[in-house]
Amino acid sequence: MNIIETVQAALLEFPQINSLHIDYNENAPGEFGLYPTGDKLIKEDVLGNQERQHTFILYADFQSFNDYDRLCNSGLLLELQQWLERYADNQEVTAAIGENELTGKLTKITCANGMLFNIPDGNLNTAVRYQLQITANYSIESEEF
Amino acid sequence: MPDSTAVGKLKRSYLLHYIDASFGGETPNWFLIGKDIEDMSVELNPDTSTKKNILDETVTDDNGYEPSISADTYYANTGDTIYSKIKDIAMNRLTGDDCKTKVLEVVIDKKGDNVEYDAWMEDCIVKPQSYGGAQGGVNIPFNINFDGNRKQGTVTITDKVPTFTPAA
Numbered sequence: 001m002n003i004i005e006t007v008q009a010a011l012l013e014f015p016q017i018n019s020l021h022i023d024y025n026e027n028a029p030g031e032f033g034l035y036p037t038g039d040k041l042i043k044e045d046v047l048g049n050q051e052r053q054h055t056f057i058l059y060a061d062f063q064s065f066n067d068y069d070r071l072c073n074s075g076l077l078l079e080l081q082q083w084l085e086r087y088a089d090n091q092e093v094t095a096a097i098g099e100n101e102l103t104g105k106l107t108k109i110t111c112a113n114g115m116l117f118n119i120p121d122g123n124l125n126t127a128v129r130y131q132l133q134i135t136a137n138y139s140i141e142s143e144e145f
Numbered sequence: 146m147p148d149s150t151a152v153g154k155l156k157r158s159y160l161l162h163y164i165d166a167s168f169g170g171e172t173p174n175w176f177l178i179g180k181d182i183e184d185m186s187v188e189l190n191p192d193t194s195t196k197k198n199i200l201d202e203t204v205t206d207d208n209g210y211e212p213s214i215s216a217d218t219y220y221a222n223t224g225d226t227i228y229s230k231i232k233d234i235a236m237n238r239l240t241g242d243d244c245k246t247k248v249l250e251v252v253i254d255k256k257g258d259n260v261e262y263d264a265w266m267e268d269c270i271v272k273p274q275s276y277g278g279a280q281g282g283v284n285i286p287f288n289i290n291f292d293g294n295r296k297q298g299t300v301t302i303t304d305k306v307p308t309f310t311p312a313a
Binding site for chain 1: 184
């Protein structure tokens with residue numbers, strides 16, 4: 001699994017996520033969408049092994065009729081963040097480079113900015129959208145030597 | 146005519162350093178060092194001195210080299226063949242022959258199938274410098290001090306395992 005699939009699989013293991021789209025959200029309570037926003041090289045060692053970082057935004061639609069709903073929504077994002085930050089345990093990650101498939105490990109997940117992002121319909125009678133920014137650090141081992 | 150086996154400018158990963166994780170075993174168990182290290186060099190530490198004679202000429206005495214390598218990051222990993230020995234040296238404060246093994250240097254400056262790379266093997270002393278470090282892993286940086294008995298030869302690498310053959 002590449003890093004996007006790995007993070008997708010991690011999120012689907014979270015008990016309160018039942019429906020997770022990629023780059024798409026249905027505007028209905030309980031819908032989640034994972035939006036990859038880019039990958040970058042953090043550092044490379046003398047053997048050519050790379051440490052890379054992939055960033056994501058998770059959008060989550062919740063109902064928001066009253067303060068109780070909104071407290072639950074923020075509480076769920078907090079719970080998800082703390083759960084994700086304990087998830088990374090050197091799970092295998094792959095990267096397709098041309099005809100080669102390189103392997104690596106998921107080393108760390110951190111999250112930030114879990115907050116209300118948008119009120120799509122302009123009122124609180126339908127779903128409102130929250131965001132959680134996710135950063136996944138992973139290694140890719142050199143194919144040489 | 147250009148040499149079809151030459152690699153041109155060498156990437157850093159084309160200079161390889163292995164140490165024998167068997168530490169004196171009959172069959173060397175080469176462990177490639179450099180993982181998690183962004184900058185590593187063989188410091189030659191040339192020992193020279195200059196003086197002026199009565200003719201005002203400068204004379205240089207060349208006393209050779211005292212090479213060493215500083216592997217400033219080694220994250221302890223039970224899956225590494227070198228781990229148990231590094232732990233033993235560091236935690237039991239081993240000295241002398243207990244720290245002695247071999248270092249193998251390989252220069253990958255040719256390409257092709259079944260290539261024999263230029264290589265040098267030498268005795269060395271492995272000395273952990275500290276243990277602990279920041280959050281993220283137990284770091285045991287170590288130095289490799291070259292200890293003579295240098296031999297030139299060639300290496301073939303099969304499935305990431307080098308085999309050294311001394312020059313005749």
